[in-house]
Amino acid sequence: MSLRNLSRPISFLYPNLSKVYNSFRILKMSSASNQYETLSVSVPKEFIYHVELNRPDKLNAMNNTMWLEIGKCFHALDYDENCRVIVLSGAGRLFCAGIDLMDAANQGIEMGEQNDVVRRAKVLRKYITQYQNSITSLEICKKPVLAAVHSGCIGGAVDLITAADIRYCTQDAWFQVKEVDIGMAADVGTLQRLPKVIGSDSLVRELCYTARKFPAEEALSSGLVSKVFKDKESMLQGVLSVAELIAIKSPVAVQGTKANLVYSRDHTVQEGLDHISQWNQMALQSDDFAEATVAAATKNKDVVFAKL
Numbered sequence: 001m002s003l004r005n006l007s008r009p010i011s012f013l014y015p016n017l018s019k020v021y022n023s024f025r026i027l028k029m030s031s032a033s034n035q036y037e038t039l040s041v042s043v044p045k046e047f048i049y050h051v052e053l054n055r056p057d058k059l060n061a062m063n064n065t066m067w068l069e070i071g072k073c074f075h076a077l078d079y080d081e082n083c084r085v086i087v088l089s090g091a092g093r094l095f096c097a098g099i100d101l102m103d104a105a106n107q108g109i110e111m112g113e114q115n116d117v118v119r120r121a122k123v124l125r126k127y128i129t130q131y132q133n134s135i136t137s138l139e140i141c142k143k144p145v146l147a148a149v150h151s152g153c154i155g156g157a158v159d160l161i162t163a164a165d166i167r168y169c170t171q172d173a174w175f176q177v178k179e180v181d182i183g184m185a186a187d188v189g190t191l192q193r194l195p196k197v198i199g200s201d202s203l204v205r206e207l208c209y210t211a212r213k214f215p216a217e218e219a220l221s222s223g224l225v226s227k228v229f230k231d232k233e234s235m236l237q238g239v240l241s242v243a244e245l246i247a248i249k250s251p252v253a254v255q256g257t258k259a260n261l262v263y264s265r266d267h268t269v270q271e272g273l274d275h276i277s278q279w280n281q282m283a284l285q286s287d288d289f290a291e292a293t294v295a296a297a298t299k300n301k302d303v304v305f306a307k308l
């Protein structure tokens, strides 16, 4: 009897688990459907999900609905067993123009309803925390996220892609940490993640203090993106090929790798080693490890892993 079969009787011991399973099933069904107003989610190939920012008329500017839907979508994909890897791109002529400046005015109106500084601060805390959580949902999601950027990637869009696992862009792409231009310090991830993505602290500070546009070639040389493609079409093809390579691997191995890379980025080497030791005490008992090891030893390239 395999370990997977052994775990089945446990559901009889915990009848409430069926409710939990059912809610996961709803997530599973809903994550690829067109339930979003500002995102388009499709499945171009088995196990590969494509999330498109979808407000092309507004250059995919992130209004409140989009911020919340990003969090909701990546949470759903985290639990969707049919999803193993996610491609993130923008519909229309530009990847994303950052926060929707018109929509953000509503936050000012909501604050204006409060007479007291602490109560106004509470309104801001709600938005800042919600938007931080939306961006962080890409990182919490155990499925690798591959960002594909064309044309402009501005302000909040830089926060978004720095939370992705891998970034690609087109020749015509440009990036801008725009926040100082609208009188604010970036507060939803760029200042925390960009220094860990780009090796040069000096360059990060230059980009963040000046808000200057930087082109695809600089994104490549600084390590922000892995590769530059001729145009959007070839980029999506290329990114899909990378996604296919990831999708055929053991999801136990890939998701464990992501979780431990993220953990190790923020901890000492020894803490990271302790974490993977604990992790693998569980993960190495999974069917995937046995199946992948046998496949490697027998040069069998057709091993199919169970969903996760």
Ligand SMILES: CCC/C=C/C=C/C(=O)SCCNC(=O)CCNC(=O)[C@H](O)C(C)(C)COP(=O)(O)OP(=O)(O)OC[C@H]1O[C@@H](n2cnc3c(N)ncnc32)[C@H](O)[C@@H]1OP(=O)(O)O
Binding pocket: 057, 058, 059, 061, 062, 097, 098, 099, 100, 101, 102, 103, 127, 128, 131, 152, 154, 155, 156, 157, 178, 179, 182, 187, 188
């Ligand atoms: C708690 C908050 C945390 C988050 C903070 C985030 C901060 C940031 O994101 S700072 C960066 C904010 N973004 C910008 O400053 C960019 C503003 N847009 C532009 O400068 C130009 O649109 C751009 C250079 C990107 C493109 O110019 P182009 O001439 O090619 O197009 P436009 O005619 O300007 O735009 C087309 C329509 O899109 C609307 N739009 C573009 N960007 C935004 C935006 N950020 N917010 C709202 N709407 C945007 C633009 O109004 C046009 O709409 P319409 O007039 O209805 O055709």
